[in-house]
Amino acid sequence: MALERIIRWARKRSPWVLHFNSGGCNGCDIEFLDAITPRYDVERLGILKEASPRHADILVCTGPVTLKSRDRVVRIYEQMPEPKWVLAVGACACSGGIVAESYNVVGGVDQVLPVALYIPGCPTRPEAIVGGIVRLLEML
Amino acid sequence: MTEMTIPIGPQHPLLKEPLSIELDVSGERVVGGRVNIGYVHRGIERLCQQRTYAQNTALVERICGICSHAHTTAYCQAVESLMGLAIPERAAYIRVLMCELERIHSHLLWLGVLAEAIGFTTIFMYAWRDREMILDMMEELSGGRIAHAANIVGGVRVDISPEQVELLLQRLRAFDEQMAFFRELIDRDRSFHRRTLGIGRVSLDMVHAYSMVGPPARASGCDVDLRRDAPYAAYSSLAFDVITADGGDVWSRAQVRLQETIQSVRLCQQVLQELPEGDLATRAPRRVAPGEAVARVESPRGELFYYVRSDGSDRPARVKMRTPTLPMLLALQYTLPGLETADVAAVIAGADLCIACADR
Amino acid sequence: MDATAIERTLGQACSAPVELLPLATCAELFVDIPSASLLAAMEGLMREHDLYHLTTITALRDGDGFLVLYHLWLGGGLTLRVRCSGAPPSLPSVCHLLPVAEWYEREVHDLFGIRFEGHPNLKPLLLPEDWVGPPPMLAEETP
Numbered sequence: 001m002a003l004e005r006i007i008r009w010a011r012k013r014s015p016w017v018l019h020f021n022s023g024g025c026n027g028c029d030i031e032f033l034d035a036i037t038p039r040y041d042v043e044r045l046g047i048l049k050e051a052s053p054r055h056a057d058i059l060v061c062t063g064p065v066t067l068k069s070r071d072r073v074v075r076i077y078e079q080m081p082e083p084k085w086v087l088a089v090g091a092c093a094c095s096g097g098i099v100a101e102s103y104n105v106v107g108g109v110d111q112v113l114p115v116a117l118y119i120p121g122c123p124t125r126p127e128a129i130v131g132g133i134v135r136l137l138e139m140l
Numbered sequence: 141m142t143e144m145t146i147p148i149g150p151q152h153p154l155l156k157e158p159l160s161i162e163l164d165v166s167g168e169r170v171v172g173g174r175v176n177i178g179y180v181h182r183g184i185e186r187l188c189q190q191r192t193y194a195q196n197t198a199l200v201e202r203i204c205g206i207c208s209h210a211h212t213t214a215y216c217q218a219v220e221s222l223m224g225l226a227i228p229e230r231a232a233y234i235r236v237l238m239c240e241l242e243r244i245h246s247h248l249l250w251l252g253v254l255a256e257a258i259g260f261t262t263i264f265m266y267a268w269r270d271r272e273m274i275l276d277m278m279e280e281l282s283g284g285r286i287a288h289a290a291n292i293v294g295g296v297r298v299d300i301s302p303e304q305v306e307l308l309l310q311r312l313r314a315f316d317e318q319m320a321f322f323r324e325l326i327d328r329d330r331s332f333h334r335r336t337l338g339i340g341r342v343s344l345d346m347v348h349a350y351s352m353v354g355p356p357a358r359a360s361g362c363d364v365d366l367r368r369d370a371p372y373a374a375y376s377s378l379a380f381d382v383i384t385a386d387g388g389d390v391w392s393r394a395q396v397r398l399q400e401t402i403q404s405v406r407l408c409q410q411v412l413q414e415l416p417e418g419d420l421a422t423r424a425p426r427r428v429a430p431g432e433a434v435a436r437v438e439s440p441r442g443e444l445f446y447y448v449r450s451d452g453s454d455r456p457a458r459v460k461m462r463t464p465t466l467p468m469l470l471a472l473q474y475t476l477p478g479l480e481t482a483d484v485a486a487v488i489a490g491a492d493l494c495i496a497c498a499d500r
Numbered sequence: 501m502d503a504t505a506i507e508r509t510l511g512q513a514c515s516a517p518v519e520l521l522p523l524a525t526c527a528e529l530f531v532d533i534p535s536a537s538l539l540a541a542m543e544g545l546m547r548e549h550d551l552y553h554l555t556t557i558t559a560l561r562d563g564d565g566f567l568v569l570y571h572l573w574l575g576g577g578l579t580l581r582v583r584c585s586g587a588p589p590s591l592p593s594v595c596h597l598l599p600v601a602e603w604y605e606r607e608v609h610d611l612f613g614i615r616f617e618g619h620p621n622l623k624p625l626l627l628p629e630d631w632v633g634p635p636p637m638l639a640e641e642t643p
């Protein structure tokens with residue numbers, strides 16, 4: 001019981017994220033990376049951007065899911081250890097955005113993965129991304 | 141010697157966008173490589189045929205978040221040519237201002253990405269911190285940091301007040317002082333030199349063989365810059381130097397991009413000081429008579445090409461765009477062999493790839 | 501860019517006089533080249549006018565055939581306009597002359613279904629390998 005509480009406390013204060021762009025214009029990507037830089041600094045919330053899905057708690061998805069990246073994004077999610085959450089950042093990740101009716105776009109991330117939180121924007125501002133992550137942490 | 145294939149991507153800490161590079165290595169040396177794209181293909185060219193000319197401005201802006209203004213500039217120029225529209229001089233100057241601010245933000249972004257790829261995270265933080273000054277300027281003018289919606293067919297949507305001119309000139313001066321740090325870094329820092337000097341040399345013959353464009357081509361001695369050779373917007377009234385180098389290595393590319401940033405600051409200052417009075421836009425017709433037009437723009441990564449064809453309706457019959465990253469990716473495939481595996485990261489980052497642009 | 505000299509070179513390649521027409525809309529020159537003379541035209545431009553920069557290859561529907569545009573840069577913009585028809589539609593590949601064409605031809609093949617004879621590797625560039633259906637740019641417009 002006490003161990004459970006400690007683990008949950010530690011997880012809330014050090015969520016490691018993996019960022020994957022499944023087909024976006026990289027506007028949201030550079031705003032997400034901006035959140036790590038000194039002005040917005042999400043590292044003060046304990047967030048580290050990880051290199052491998054196996055080290056990550058949260059998968060931050062930007063961009064719509066395209067036909068070619070669909071299997072990849074599912075495989076990345078499957079490689080992450082439990083418990084894990086998916087954050088959809090940007091209009092395209094939320095719903096397909098401005099390219100939703102394209103022949104090569106499946107749709108938003110929720111077409112292939114269970115999304116915990118949607119952060120809209122085109123592109124999403126870094127403040128919105130930080131705010132969204134804080135909302136997610138409150139849900140953990 | 142052990143031979144193996146190392147996959148880089150589609151998900152890889154080095155890459156910000158999905159791209160697949162398969163490296164064949166023998167021991168520590170790369171002996172072959174294949175580049176596969178298409179993960180970010182959103183069929184923009186077909187989507188353009190389903191929207192009106194005005195709606196497409198918002199669409200092409202989202203081909204790429206980093207060079208969004210270059211895309212709308214080239215698209216609007218092509219459509220204005222089709223319509224036979226001349227944009228007001230004030231609009232041409234404001235287009236140049238946003239183009240150059242975008243060039244500065246793109247080059248600083250690239251410097252941070254290169255630094256992170258070679259393990260110099262401090263420079264990533266510093267470069268992106270100073271980049272915020274430019275993003276604030278773009279937001280001051282247009283309301284957006286990344287998607288500015290500054291261009292419309294016929295001119296621009298954003299105006300600059302005399303107070304904003306003063307404010308921006310002040311901020312540009314402060315920014316110029318910050319750039320001295322990066323000049324020092326590229327000229328003197330030994331750890332930066334060890335990872336970039338002499339790495340990934342590309343000769344002028346290779347530049348010609350693969351039709352390479354932009355700062356990497358200029359870093360190998362190719363003296364082409366569309367702003368000088370085929371001036372558009374207000375570039376024919378402005379003074380700037382075209383920067384070339386002849387090393388062709390990652391260090392030369394860094395040097396060229398940094399010097400271009402300094403030239404861009406100079407261009408922005410000229411635009412702000414010489415901004416002519418006048419309208420912001422010429423009214424554009426909804427329907428366009430049949431015809432075809434081409435626009436070529438020097439985006440931060442090189443020659444951006446747009447071809448637009450009209451059939452008399454209010455939607456384009458064909459919009460084709462060729463982004464500068466496409467020839468760079470093909471050239472990368474053929475310049476990877478011969479590198480040490482440890483240098484691949486610096487070379488890929490040094491090429492300044494924008495996969496969203498390449499895939500469209 | 502010396503338009504008269506280029507016209508002469510292209511005329512020799514096509515064994516018939518050609519005319520370089522500036523677009524009414526912007527400062528680019530367009531010229532019609534029969535598909536049978538495409539390779540000779542490219543070789544002539546490379547030999548006599550130092551052509552090395554192929555910007556891109558654009559394809560578009562034109563009636564029941566296609567127009568394939570080869571956009572070049574020779575200090576100024578020049579486009580070779582080639583008509584292509586047949587079932588399946590095909591053109592000779594220019595990869596062996598201009599290596600960057602390798603990807604541009606793959607893209608045209610992907611999106612329009614035009615084959616390029618002699619291309620070393622005509623597999624999909626942008627579409628997934630398991631793409632099902634007609635080339636996406638040929639699908640009928642939905643209202």
